[in-house]
Amino acid sequence: xxxxxxxxATGEKLKEFPAFSDSEIEKRLKLAQQAFSHHRRxxxxxRTQLMMATAAILDQExxxxxxxxxxxxxxxxxxxxxxxxxxxxxxxxxxxxxxRFLEDxxxxxxxxxxxxxxxxxxxxxxxxxxxxPFWQVFRFAAPTLMAGNxxxxxxxxxxxxxxxxxxxxxxxxxxxxxxxxxxxxEAEQVEKLIVDTRVKAVTLTGSEKAGSEVGxxxxxxxxxxxLELGGSDAFIVMPSADFEAALSTAVKARTxxxxxxxxxAKRFFVADKIYDDFLRQFVxxxxxxxxxxxxxxxxELGPLATEQILQGVHEQVQKSIAAGAKLLTGGNRIYGPGxxxxxxxxxxxxxxxxxxxxxxxxxxxSIFRVRDAAExxxxxxxxxxxxxxxAWTNDPAEQELxxxxxxxxxxxxxxxxxxxxxxxxxxxxxSGFGRELGAAGIREFVNTKTIxxx
Numbered sequence: 001x002x003x004x005x006x007x008x009a010t011g012e013k014l015k016e017f018p019a020f021s022d023s024e025i026e027k028r029l030k031l032a033q034q035a036f037s038h039h040r041r042x043x044x045x046x047r048t049q050l051m052m053a054t055a056a057i058l059d060q061e062x063x064x065x066x067x068x069x070x071x072x073x074x075x076x077x078x079x080x081x082x083x084x085x086x087x088x089x090x091x092x093x094x095x096x097x098x099x100r101f102l103e104d105x106x107x108x109x110x111x112x113x114x115x116x117x118x119x120x121x122x123x124x125x126x127x128x129x130x131x132x133p134f135w136q137v138f139r140f141a142a143p144t145l146m147a148g149n150x151x152x153x154x155x156x157x158x159x160x161x162x163x164x165x166x167x168x169x170x171x172x173x174x175x176x177x178x179x180x181x182x183x184x185x186e187a188e189q190v191e192k193l194i195v196d197t198r199v200k201a202v203t204l205t206g207s208e209k210a211g212s213e214v215g216x217x218x219x220x221x222x223x224x225x226x227l228e229l230g231g232s233d234a235f236i237v238m239p240s241a242d243f244e245a246a247l248s249t250a251v252k253a254r255t256x257x258x259x260x261x262x263x264x265a266k267r268f269f270v271a272d273k274i275y276d277d278f279l280r281q282f283v284x285x286x287x288x289x290x291x292x293x294x295x296x297x298x299x300e301l302g303p304l305a306t307e308q309i310l311q312g313v314h315e316q317v318q319k320s321i322a323a324g325a326k327l328l329t330g331g332n333r334i335y336g337p338g339x340x341x342x343x344x345x346x347x348x349x350x351x352x353x354x355x356x357x358x359x360x361x362x363x364x365x366s367i368f369r370v371r372d373a374a375e376x377x378x379x380x381x382x383x384x385x386x387x388x389x390x391a392w393t394n395d396p397a398e399q400e401l402x403x404x405x406x407x408x409x410x411x412x413x414x415x416x417x418x419x420x421x422x423x424x425x426x427x428x429x430x431s432g433f434g435r436e437l438g439a440a441g442i443r444e445f446v447n448t449k450t451i452x453x454x
């Protein structure tokens with residue numbers, strides 16, 4: 001079955017690619033194994049040179065690469081350019097810091113000499129999503145290749161041109177053949193790769209269901225995996241917060257990438273004292289967003305990535321309304337070419353409704369009134385997810401309470417949740433395990449080897 005690339009703004013088919021045959025996959029696995037035997041011994045100085053060259057290409061070709069993102073998954077063109085710039089920044093961060101992150105660590109023991117050495121594992125399989133089609137890959141690829149591993153990419157089926165463009169960039173930067181390969185394969189071909197003994201570890205960013213399947217398959221092979229899954233991030237606003245900053249950021253945090261982000265704010269908990277004003281202005285601003293062609297610089301909200309995602313979001317909204325939620329604005333697809341959905345705001349959302357207990361991957365906000373910080377924390381934690389949380393307060397005691405008590409892998413105070421190459425990224429509960437980025441990210445896929453010399 002061919003892998004198709006569609007323009008979400010028009011529904012037009014852009015290109016089709018045949019899925020790899022079993023023999024082609026075998027060829028790529030052999031190539032990865034061969035490349036690893038050389039790349040693992042490449043000095044850090046050379047790896048750094050190649051990664052810096054990668055960053056330079058990304059910067060030089062920012063607009064060209066961003067256009068592929070926009071045409072293939074509907075991201076606003078300016079946001080797609082920002083994504084390419086962020087990839088370049090991530091490459092430079094690991095080029096500059098990987099040797100320090102992985103240098104031998106001396107341990108004080110009874111041995112004449114003892115230390116810890118970090119060494120690469122081999123080919124690592126990355127199963128990546130479409131919503132940040134370059135950044136998700138580069139935040140895996142940069143630390144993986146700098147650690148001396150080699151990468152195999154199974155990208156989302158709707159972004160094959162992005163996947164091939166990434167491989168092309170790394171190849172032109174000077175990484176030898178086989179160090180990073182894009183595999184155009186079907187979902188049902190993935191498990192064969194996971195169980196292959198040449199693949200030493202697996203990382204996935206995706207849905208809770210996909211994470212469960214991939215994590216289980218890896219575990220049965222006693223194979224390391226890192227899972228970054230869904231989120232239903234809380235956005236909490238207390239009376240002491242900068243009201244305008246919180247309000248404007250709230251709209252951005254819910255509609256970034258057309259709402260298609262694991263760390264987009266999805267459930268908003270607003271203190272009773274400011275709730276009415278916040279809700280009124282939030283609805284006004286959501287309703288006023290300019291929706292249209294993502295290549296148009298004036299557009300503020302683009303399409304959802306696929307027809308299936310659009311239908312799924314609409315079903316979640318309608319089921320939530322049927323369960324008692326009150327619709328304040330939106331609630332419908334925008335008919336015509338493309339996969340557009342109205343910015344939507346819900347209140348009175350019950351615990352049984354999808355808008356409360358599921359991740360809604362579109363521009364749909366659920367807003368709740370809370371008495372105080374304690375109730376906000378209780379409701380924010382009342383979810384199976386635990387990826388990120390954003391809390392807005394200028395009260396030091398409340399800030400400490402939120403950072404200590406929110407069940408999330410990341411807590412941002414007076415800022416929206418975001419990924420940063422310098423800090424670990426990941427969640428708890430059903431949002432997954434393991435970490436990407438920072439020093440923790442590069443150490444996920446290495447052998448932490450203890451050395452004892454008497």
